[in-house]
Amino acid sequence: MLKKETQEPILESSDVSEENIQELAVELSTLLEENANEIRSHWVKEMRRSGVLASLSAKEIEEQSRAIYDTCILCLKTGSYQGAENYASSMAKKAILETMTVDQIISGLLILRDVYGRFIFQWYHKNPAKYAEVVHTYEPVARRILNIVALAFVTERESVIKQQEAVMRLSTPLVEVWEGTIMIPLIGILDSARAKQLTEAVLEQIAKTKIDVIVMDVSGIAAIDTKAASHILRTMQAAKLMGTEIIMTGIRPDVATTLVTLGIDLSNVVTRGTMREGLEFAYSKQGWKVTKD
């Protein structure tokens, strides 16, 4: 049972003076620098134990742990967080694309904070008043760094998502030309992700409404990769099974050559040169004739 005894009062953050904080910060960062190797290996060991380092190589662990450790000390010493911000946003950009997850980065930093805390206790606990001051000096810095890192990741992730959404929105304008005929003008770069999204949108539309013909115009496509091309072709075949004919218009000669070189079989695909010819095909398929009064 914890006995409530009279203890040394725990200093409120505001009780520590500015100069004091500066001095303590420098003192602490010097200690942390001098003992860098010991503290860092302790940190790496703790991270290993909690599985945070699962996907990393020894070299990566060495590099990244050093970089983070040094960055933190720099912030503590100089009071400037620019270093942390730069590091955090470069880490965020890398991590999203490579093997580390946000969870790993943040867990790693939380463990570092704990490890620093343990060493601080070890060095200062014999002097409770001083210990309290050091803790109050150190804590805001630790919090701020963690905040910067978390924010950098969230911001990066949000920007990636926004980009993806923008691409999605641009990529599938399904234009209803008249009842039963839809036109899809594709523009830009068609990669597998876009092709997949296109397929889903098209097939979903076909399932929902009665579409006889889809005119897919590709004259605005700047580049297309094999996977995307195969995927589009399969989508056309699937649509045909569902009773909708998809015809492709606007295949530029260079695109046609690329497709043929890539081994894409266009023999069963209905194509027309221009959007207009495509629409004429659509009319005739639906049994309509266009006359001029």
Add this chain to the structure above:
Amino acid sequence: MEQELIEILEIKSEADIIEARVRAKAIAEALGFNYMDQTRIATAVSELARNACQYAGKGKMTIKPLNKQGKKGMEIVFEDHGPGIENLDRAMKGGYSTGGGLGMGLSGSKKLMDEFDIKTKSNEGTSITVRKWL
């Protein structure tokens, strides 16, 4: 904490084949796969379950959710102690349309899933592992 949720099903009859694909589809949906992928998974399961039933008499299907460094997915293993597959290459080459035959199921499933692994030994049996990622 995520529990290790493993689903095991014995496949001995037609009814089991259907049960297998219904369960696989349900698990796929629970894991977050979209309709298209759910159908791909259910179709591959139907093929492989039928193979086990038809060519080996009976088999065992094990479904396991996957989590590799944050990447989530689903793994399904089909094991049987049947005659094994004689000419694996030929069997995998499949064929097309008119359906039927060992090859159809194998090559078809391979195309629908992200990973496809097969081990077979004459008179000992066959083990097929397929995986799909989110």
Add this chain to the structure above:
Amino acid sequence: MENVSIPILKSGNYLITSPQVALHDKLAVQFKKDILGRIVETKAEGLVLDISAIDVVDSFMVRQIGEIGTAASIMGTQVVVVGLRSTVAMTLVEMGFLLRGVQTARDLEKGLEVLQKTGRR
């Protein structure tokens, strides 16, 4: 499994059927028999096979449909498969299974149109 049989309806010169459950072994055999029996009985010009209730079509099912198509055409009856779900259509295409010997259309209405257009007489 209980002995469920799939209803086959007659509409003019055509037969219409819409399986609501997965066609497993015995059911498939029974179904094919029933269809061919009805074709002989009615001398139907066409058959609309509506698979909109079917969510998974594997190679076995593809074979059944193919066999129904082949047998029916031998007897002079055309088969149109309608109602393929987008997920089913996509998996068929991805697996490389073609539905040989049968035509496809969007729904019952379209299916009957197709039969009328390409009818015997």
